[in-house]
Amino acid sequence: MELKIDTSDGVPIYLQIVDQIKRSVALGRLKPEDPLPSVRQLALDLTINPNTVARAYLELEHEGVIYKRQGQGTYVSAQAAEASRRERNRIVAALFEKAIVEASSFGMSESEIAEVYRQAIHRYRLEKS
Amino acid sequence: MNVIEAREITRVFGKTRAVDAVSLDIPQGAVCGLLGPNGAGKSTLLKLLVGHLRPTSGSVAVFGRSVSKPGPALWARTGYVSQQRYLPGWMTSAECLRFARAFHSNWDEAKVAHMVERLAFPMDAKVRDLSRGHYVRLQITLALGHNPELILLDEPTSGLDPVGRHELLTLLIEEITLPGRTIVFSSQLVEDIERMADTVVIMDTGRIVANGPIESLKAAGGAASSLEQVFFEYVNRRQA
Secondary structure, three states, X not given: OOOOOOOOOOOOHHHHHHXXXXXXXXXXXXXXXXXXXXXXXXXXXXXXXXXXXXXXXXXXXXXXXXXXXXXXXXEEOOOHHHHHHHHHHHHHHHHHHHHHXXXXXXXXXXXXXXXXXXXXXXXXXXXXX | OEXXXXXXEEEEEOOEEEEXXXXXXXXXXXXXXXXXXXXXXXXXXXXXXXOOOOOOEEEEEEOOXXXXXXXXXXXXXXXXXXXXXXXXXXXXXHHHHHHHHHHOOOOOHHHHHHHHHHHOOOOOOEHHHOOHHHHHHHHHHHHHOOOOOEEEEOOOXXXXXXXXXXXXXXXXXXXXXXXXXXXXXXXXXXXXXXXXXXXEEEEEOOEEEEEEXXXXXXXXXXXXXXHHHHHHHHHHHOOO
16 A cells, blocks of 8 residues: 655645545555554554554544454455545545636636536547547 | 643743743643754753753643652653763763663663664764764663653754664654653654654743644644644744
């Protein structure tokens, strides 16, 4: 599992871990029943406070992305796919939102934005076929 | 439970108030990072907290007991890494370790042997001949050898190369995973604090100007503020 911590970021480190693990699940790099490193191991790998890793795992557990097996460690849960679908939608929605904000700052109307979207989808289909 | 309770402590050197009316509670299990520019009073505060200096006024209690009369009961539970070279220059590393062992009934021979092997500082060299990196490694071993519950470190990563810094942070991470450990450390590197601490205390001109969980301080600084931005924000208020 490849995680990267950016301490110059305004996002708290525990949230960076949460987001990246959810992203890995959404991309299919982490699959249900895959094991996660122990809190201690991940803290050592990333050189961060173990309490921060524990907090990230707790958050992921609350969201149903991972679960703990008594005395055996932490695993990606079966419902992770559902949780990651929501995550995927959230990521894509955020990208669209950015584009919409940008478009309206150019003074484009909603129908003009919708037209650009339709053309983009059309080009994408042509390229794929 | 608070491991450290400092009440309105002030320490005056000549005309300078190095620490100025500071009150601070540090709960058990916390990893507290002390951040501040040069001369902010970080080292003085740490010395007051371990009883190496007496406050001009105010009081400090560690494990519920006043540090104005430090004794074996307190030393057994506390480890301190100073920024200064206080170890006698004529002693060798091995002699320092033997000396420290004699003071601690709870000296952990296996842990010390493991640390000596891992940190690889020269055992037969005299303290005065040790490089900054080796000196810090010896000091850390001395400070952790008796498995103290409370560990205070004064800029432990300063003057270390990237390898030494990583090694030291790794040791700290391993200590944090042990039950009941409380750690207070100062640093000039915002990154060290961000990586290792759960709460931050920002000091400037002898006073605590901010104190809280890293995320709360970041959140209070507005959207997407890094800890560094938060730090400059607090320290620059003085000039404004």
